[in-house]
Amino acid sequence: MEIRNLNTFLRVAALQNFTQASRELGYSQSNVSAQIQQLEREVGAPLFNRIGRSVSLTQYGEELLPYAQQIVSTSFRMENFLKSDEALGGTVRIGIVESLFELLMEDTLIKYHQRFPRVKVELTVDATATLKDSLQHGILDAACLIDDPLSQTEWRCWHTVDVPVVIIANPSHSFSDRHEIQLEEFTGQEFILMEESAPYSVNFQRIIAGHHIELKSFLKLQSTDMARRLVEREPFLSLLPLYAVQSAVEQGHIKILRIPELTQMQAVQVVLHINKVVTPQIEGFMEELRTVLQRAIKLT
Secondary structure, eight states: OOHHHHHHHHHHHHHTOHHHHHHHHTOOHHHHHHHHHHHHHHHTSOOEEEETTEEEEOHHHHHHHHHHHHHHHHHHHHHHTTSOGGGOOOEEEEEEOHHHHHHHHHHHHHHHHHHOTTOEEEEEEOOHHHHHHHHHTTSOSEEEEEESOOOTTTEEEEEEEEEEEEEEEOTTSTTTTOSOOOGGGGTTOEEEEEOTTOHHHHHHHHHHHHTTOOOEEEEEESOHHHHHHHHHHSSOEEEEEHHHHHHHHHTTSSEEOOOTTOOEEEEEEEEEETTOOOOHHHHHHHHHHHHHHHHHHHHO
């Protein structure tokens, strides 16, 4: 059984497409098909359902996945165990949500480049839902998300830390000097909310709807930084992770409102798809990101 065939199997399984897998691996499509057929003969069972252009794993393919992943991962480590981090090359493809980009990436990238100077980093900043889709299709190697806890059957969580999500106000807002606010008082208030796919925004709107409250959400953004700046300038309200606004709170530019009926937490997670083969280069990036994340969240 060839390692090459197992690696090809993992790429087809991740992308669910023979053409995309062949393009990514640098093989012809016929070569990829031949490798999978050879592996199926060796295993003694079909690994993929092929219905038209649709490709999906059979039960046998699902059962082979963890073994193939372990073998290929071990092979990568054997190839590189005598090499120093400085000697390793290649590319790692990392995703991160916008609200964490400014907080984490500068230190992470500097430390990672010092440790792996020959590795190229491709960084994608996008919404959690988009990044998860890219992980599922093998476009990204790993990502740093803010989300509800993810299923351990589909995702491998490298590190997680819970963070508060808070409602902020401009100091001139009438709510800013109040000891506490009731949810019903937000009716008709001007809110800046994150995009519909932001998990903490979805949870908040579900809570609000459950109390039959209609917000006046006049603006939806992807940028937490812009939302914070707008609240600093005008008497608006917004819902953001604490780490994204902590510095502005300490400087007195915005206020955090106390709402007894609303206690929201979300998990900042460094994750990979469960089928992802972890190379030393990917593992090294996640280690550096975890170190920076632990320090940054602790400071908030």
